[in-house]
Amino acid sequence: MRRKSIALLLGLLVTAMSASACSQNGGEASPSSSSASPSASETSAASPSAASPSAEPTDGPLTKYGTPINVSLLNKFNSNISDKLAPGDTIESNIWTRSIAEDLGINITYPWVVANEQYVDKLNVTLASGSLPDIMLVHDQQFKQLSDAGLLADLTDVFDKYATDLVKSDLGSLNGIFLKAASVDGKQLGLPLITDPTAEARVLWVRMDWLEKLGLPEPQTMDDVIAIAKAFANDDPDGDGKQDTYGLALNKDLFGGFPDINGFFNGYHAYSNSWGDAFWYDDGSGKLVNGSVQPETKTALGKLQELYKAGAIDREFGTKDGGMVTEDVASGKLGLWYGDYWNFVTPIQTAVVNDPNAKFKAFSLPSADGEPAKASVTFPLTGYWVVKKDFEHPEALIKLVNYYYEKKYGAEGKGNTPDNQQTFFSSADGKIKSSYVAPVWISGTLDPKTLSVIDAIKKNDPSGLNESYRTDYDNYIKGKEGDASHYGDFQNYDPDISPQLTRRAYADQNRLVVNAFYGPLTKTMESSNDALKKLQMETFTRIIMGSVSIDEFDKYVENWNKLGGDKITEEVNAWYATNR
Structure with missing residues (x-):
């Protein structure tokens, strides 16, 4: 085992890894000191990684240790953090570290602190040295290599004993896929750093005043979508006597960004792309298949070709980026697209300011048949919190996660207090971002603000809302009463049309x-991905525009395999056999 561990750690030194994930606090950028305090490593070196054996074990999820314990910890922080902290605070000493010491009896020390973009390389050096911190944030390759070497603590029992119901519910959501991803051979070797998977699930946006003017029903099926697209392009929905509107919106990149045609493909049970990357799913045989080469994708492409030939897709879409399509919506030229739930912010808010009569609604993905359409999403896991094997207090990680969840969401997940929000996350004026220096954090899938405000609207009683939530409630009322500048607030929270409820229903209905x-x-993949992506984009665009027949798709599949797709499929399934 010693040889295996040393070989592993040396291997980590040369592992090339992406440092793109792990955005702190639900997508909010988390700046970090680009220059670590010179005393950081010195302070850590002077402190033992754990207290003496006299530190008493405790039973509660948030019970304070009778004798304080010291925990060495590594986390990534982004650059330019110093101007976002309260006066006198640093990464090493701040409201989080002081409160954790006071409330939990855990003294946090950092062996080193570097800027976010340097974290992976620096961590690899540390791992190669064999000097592991007690708790650390790692990426998928590091997690696998450390677990293979037997260097991680089994958290199965301590998670079951110490995690709060709120943490268990959130990390165990979606039938436990997140916790399974952080498990090896039935052992919980880490806690998953998760985000809300429904945040990128596409919805169908429709300009409702156009729909009503043309006397069309709300979209329930893909045939309805096709009919609406053709009518919006050809039947003068804006009433100006000109054929100057478009049907279904596309951009030159097709997938990802604004708009994203993935939702259209999902309506035909096709899963062709994931933010510019390949999409793999189990076809029911226990094997993963690439969605871009499946028959369902050919069906969806055929329907897009039909729309293009009917003039229901902008002839210039192949030259337009997301910004240009956004302008088409804002200027009243587009009223049908697949996009993000938050499109009520942009481009819809601008469209309504420009035309106060404009009304929009987000719909759940219509289906081509009786089987409900499912939204395709990327795997919403960006890292793992792990504990080194033989650390005396593995439950400390669980307590730190519990503490973060309570401060962020409240004990019952219904939202934090104004004091907690301003003290631990963001000051009222937004100048201080203490959330950036939370020692342990998980973005999670919860959204107490939206659900709390919607509940207050249903009850017509905002008395139970905290200050921040009450502001959103008041802005919703302004939008409801006709203030075009707050239409987005009305759209976001209205119980009848909220896209938040639409996209969240995907998870509740098992439609992801x-x-x-x-x-x-x-x-x-390393040698062939670029060529395969180019092949896909060129072929799909030519099919949609009618430059080639739909049968060109069959040639695409053949070429995809020849360019390495068949070999990648073998490699992906070899990985899947040990990671499903």
């Missing part, structure tokens, strides 16, 4: 398809 491959690039 998660990209099942979340491992590192395979050998053939």
